[in-house]
């Protein structure tokens with residue numbers, strides 16, 4: 001077999017296509033012309049809307065799905081062309097965690113973490129110390145004898161992570177692993193993943209529909225839309241200078257700030273007759289975040305700006321923020337064009353009369 | 354009721370238990386693997402083999418559509434071949450097993466199909482073989498459902514076993530027909546019915562208790 005070592009990449013997708021055949025609708029193209037390198041040792045995020053092809057792409061990495069054409073290479077193995085036995089060996093080098101955890105209800109925490117080791121045929125004397133170790137790593141020592149039904153969502157995902165690490169994989173795949181968790185629990189699980197990435201040097205490929213997840217732990221990101229990778233790079237580069245509309249729309253919602261209720265109650269999608277104000281969301285990314293653009297807007301164009309809400313945060317060392325403002329509706333297009341010219345992202349949320 | 358009658362009731366109860374236990378065991382031995390295979394050989398499943406699945410399904414359906422009393426008589430030559438005789442309590446185990454196996458197969462199939470497909474996916478992602486998935490995931494996860502299914506099968510077998518008097522099989526049903534009905538001894542009929550009710554209740558409670566014991570899905574600390 002022609003094994004190929006791609007230096008620096010833990011996973012390589014090349015000209016990957018995937019079609020599904022469905023009765024009635026016929027052929028559905030889930031992935032088209034995907035080319036992507038996942039750098040070894042990184043946490044790489046793949047973000048896209050529901051149905052964009054994220055899960056399909058991820059499932060190619062451990063051969064749960066076969067490519068229609070193109071190749072997926074993991075640690076030098078061509079996954080799509082591996083035979084059944086080789087595929088099972090590859091899968092031991094690739095751990096996976098799931099949105100709904102997929103824990104066996106009939107097994108305790110201990111039993112669930114031991115399962116991949118039993119499957120790999122490890123002697124039982126070696127299983128116990130390994131499992132105890134893994135359970136300690138995810139902080140569940142006290143719960144080793146409990147059944148999944150007795151655990152919270154966050155605890156279940158910790159079991160899922162311990163189980164995925166059991167066979168000492170080189171790659172960890174995460175399919176929306178925090179999407180079923182509340183924001184606080186999401187943070188603790190993401191922190192655990194970041195710790196594992198740092199301590200074990202494991203490559204983590206995670207898919208999500210939440211930009212905040214990418215912002216919080218991914219050093220690299222790829223944006224997928226309609227089965228195609230539309231943008232990829234380091235998280236900072238992509239956030240600081242997003243090119244594709246999909247990326248922009250993901251970015252604009254990232255801080256989750258909301259309009260004050262006195263505005264949102266009166267907000268209309270259509271511009272009303274007579275005098276009205278246009279409500280705009282401005283997204284600041286990277287190096288543009290610190291420019292005093294609103295002040296310039298007022299001084300250079302003479303457009304007064306009402307600030308309604310805002311937040312600035314950091315992605316790594318870089319500032320990133322969102323502002324909700326309103327301007328006189330007649331001058332809205334002019335103001336937005338000016339801001340866009342200066343590399344800020346704008347989005348009209350509606351009008352208030 | 355005379356001591357003689359009481360002895361007959363005890364003996365008939367033991368005969369019923371004997372027939373039900375042995376045919377239940379043999380029926381499970383055949384029905385469990387067939388049921389698992391029916392579940393995993395469906396199109397797109399673990400051991401996808403739609404044609405074999407279809408044929409096996411037809412055989413199971415055919416066996417299930419024959420009324421039990423017809424089955425008992427229809428397979429007399431086969432019973433003689435297996436049991437050496439076509440009449441008596443032991444011979445009755447043959448048709449009882451043949452009735453139980455396809456029923457159990459369908460109940461097991463249903464229980465296996467209830468298992469969350471995400472668990473199969475997780476096991477595949479671990480590098481499990483199809484056989485490992487069946488043994489370590491599907492059967493343990495389906496165990497509560499399988500236990501309830503077997504309980505249902507045993508209750509049905511208790512009912513079927515009352516019909517084997519037609520081929521000289523003994524047991525509670527036979528006693529009820531011969532003494533309670535033909536010799537018109539209503540107290541025997543009543544005793545037989547009461548014993549059958551108690552047996553079914555016991556089997557049902559035992560089965561449900563076992564199913565609860567192996568079912569770890571519900572929170573155990575409910576109401577704490």
Ligand SMILES: Nc1ncnc2c1ncn2[C@@H]1O[C@H](COP(=O)(O)OP(=O)(O)O)[C@@H](O)[C@H]1O
Nearest residue numbers: 020022028030049050051052053054055056057
């Ligand atoms: N097994 C399948 N059979 C048919 N269509 C599928 C299958 N899996 C995924 N698809 C289709 O492929 C597209 C991408 O799905 P998926 O990868 O699950 O998206 P995402 O994870 O981004 O929500 C969707 O249009 C979906 O309907």
Ligand SMILES: [Mg+2]
Nearest residue numbers: 054055056176
């Ligand atoms: Mg998905």
